[in-house]
Amino acid sequence: MxxxxxxxxxxxxxxxxxxxxxxxxxxxxxxxxxxxxxxxxxxxxxxxxxxxxxxxxxxxxxxxxxxxxxxxxxxxxxxxxxxxxxxxxxxxxxxxxxxxxxxxxxxxxxxxxxxxxxxxxxxxEPRFSYRGMHLDVARHFFSVDVIKQYIDLLALYKFNNFHWHLTDDQGWRIEIKKYPELTNVGATRSNTLIGHYTDRPVKYDNKEVSGYYTQEQIKEVVEYAKDRFINIIPEIEMPGHASAALAAYPYLGCTWGPYKVANTWGVFEDVLCTKDTTLNFMKDVLNEVVDLFPGKYIHIGGDECPKARWKTCINCQRNKRRFNLADEDQLQSYFIKEIEKHLYRKGKKLIGWDEILEGGLAPNATVMSWRGETGGVEAASQNHDVIMTPGSHCYFDHYQSKNPREALAIGGYTPISKVYAYEPIPANLDPKFSKFILGAQANLWTEYIEDEKKLFYMAFPRAIALSEVLWSRKEDKNYAGFLERLQFHLPWLKTQKINLTNAYAELDYTLSKSGDDMVLHFVKAPIKGKVLVEFKHNANNFTQEYPKGDSLILSNSLDLKAWYQLQDNSLCKPIHIIYNKHKAAGASIQFIEKPSPKYFSNENSIINGIAAPTNKYSGPEWLGMEGKNFEAIIDLSKSDTIDQIKFQLYNFPAAWIYPAKEIIVEASTDNLNYEVVGSWKLSPFTQERYIEPIVDLKKNKSYRYLKIKVINHGKIAEGSPGAGHTAWLFLGEITVD
Ligand SMILES: [Zn+2]
Missing domain, CATH: 3.30.379.10 (Chitobiase/beta-hexosaminidase domain 2-like)
Incomplete structure (x- = not known):
């Protein structure tokens, strides 16, 4: 616009x-x-x-x-x-x-x-001077041709910075003449994790992944970008995310290895040592990088650096004493400051992820704020330049659709509407510091992006939304208008063989309570089209256009699929709703313990007749209690016989989610006198990620009120993920039959 x-x-x-x-x-x-x-x-x-x-x-x-x-x-x-x-x-x-x-x-x-x-x-003219897109070529490698196509599209949408993430645990992708093993060894990994990194059992493919850019190719790409008025910011990760460099030159580490180029994702304990040998090595590397990239910025990473190795390393501990440093955070700060001084002498400016704030910011550093906005606010308040890349709005490796059949992504949910709604100047930043917010950037991490087809699928059309956020005036922001304009861009992008999603028009739904029934409301994107609904009746399915309005009173159990059909007759992926009209569906609930606001969509989600998904703990149907028991009273509005109550629990220690120890159900006819009518206890051998406890009640007795108590796992034991903290309790639908 x-x-x-x-x-x-x-x-x-x-x-x-x-x-x-x-x-x-x-x-x-x-x-x-x-x-x-x-x-x-x-x-x-x-x-x-x-x-x-x-x-x-x-x-x-x-x-x-x-x-x-x-x-x-x-x-x-x-x-x-x-x-x-x-x-x-x-x-x-x-x-x-x-x-x-x-x-x-x-x-x-x-x-x-x-x-x-x-x-x-x-x-x-643009609103922000920094308009960036990033690409990780370490987790998966992309050819020079793909990089050029990416740059062409960035230019068309008036981005002016391309952040090229060239090194990481899973591969070193830039030729360094002084240290040939970086690419001889570090550019190849023997195999790669298949599926999501939280999947169990862990599986690997048998494909070697290899690739790097020669210095000649880098020069060619830099020139190509320059012709399109795009500056390239190379990123050489340090001191963390350095497995590929360590595999090539084990003496760079604290333990001398052996190390290998990583074949799985995440954060690795082995990082660069802070000793002079390693610092000098990285300065040599940067000397060659500086000569290849004419722009003023060099990105040195600085994120996700575990300090365990430094704590037991003679060299690192000697550095701590030598420079009078209080802790390992200050040791990281020392490392980054040394690198910054070196870059400064070469006429370059250092950029790092927001972890470089920890232990003190290097004097001329620019910060990329990725863990939300806090790092950006802190750095700008210290008169440092900031580029906003918060995970919530700018991570394009997140899902853009809620459809369960969407291609695998790392997680999260960042639909294009959310990208478009992004405001780069944080609301809680004192306006006198807003000039330090240079702009924003979307990041494309490629753990789950194995080829260019998926790369462009994840990048577009979300990048177009970010382009408007960064270029257009704030007062011109209008999502419906944007979607209308987008309709002219998508057909053209398709002619460029770009695989595009129409997730921006997928239906969503909300549920509300009306009397004793739940009402389903379809939520549509502000773009012309119509809702199609298919109800399942036993084996006979039929399709019909949704007759009137956007709401449906749920007076009976039903199984439906609904699509949004756009004006060109294309269909978006469907939503599938299975509504179970059980005795508590649409009842009233009063919480005695409040759920965590982070994992709580609305009061009725736990008794709305829709089961929580059994394969993930995100989404509106799951409710999370942080370190607390779940305790609530359900009012069925009239006395009724109850045979059993079914629960849904999640068990995912990696995310500190542990199943309940115990469930106790009390019942009453008057909300004053309660009696215990049933209970359930967790088997200590339970391994399943999803658990469905059933509490059977004494038959032939009627109750109106149910007091439900679900007991939290409590403090997490030593040796388990999250040890020392109290566990999360995740609860899905409570089904009363
Ligand atoms: Zn060390």
Missing amino acids: PNKIDFGNGSIDFNIETILIKKNNPEVKKLAQFYIQLFQNPNIQIQEVDKLEFTQKNSIILGINERRDAPDRYKIQVTPYGIMVEASQVKGLFHALQSLTQLVKLNPENKAGSIRIPTVIIED
């Missing part, structure tokens, strides 16, 4: 023959040549003139007005005589040509040469 756009009457047909530029302006000439190439029309001529004016029809004028205050600003005027493009600097002209490219290419009738464009005046 440009800052200002005024449409005239109708459109004009052009057959561009000339591009007019001023004499002796090699940069503009290069840009014009680039644009001709983009249009694949060799018949367009460049004319260098003294004065820029329309002397003939069918021409584009490219003019520079040398205004220093707004380097990205541009103006496009489409007139009956031709197209006039004006900008402060060449990069503004480039942005203008990208806008023009969108105007031309998104109209499917336009072919090379003859084009139809609406008469229009556009005046535009």
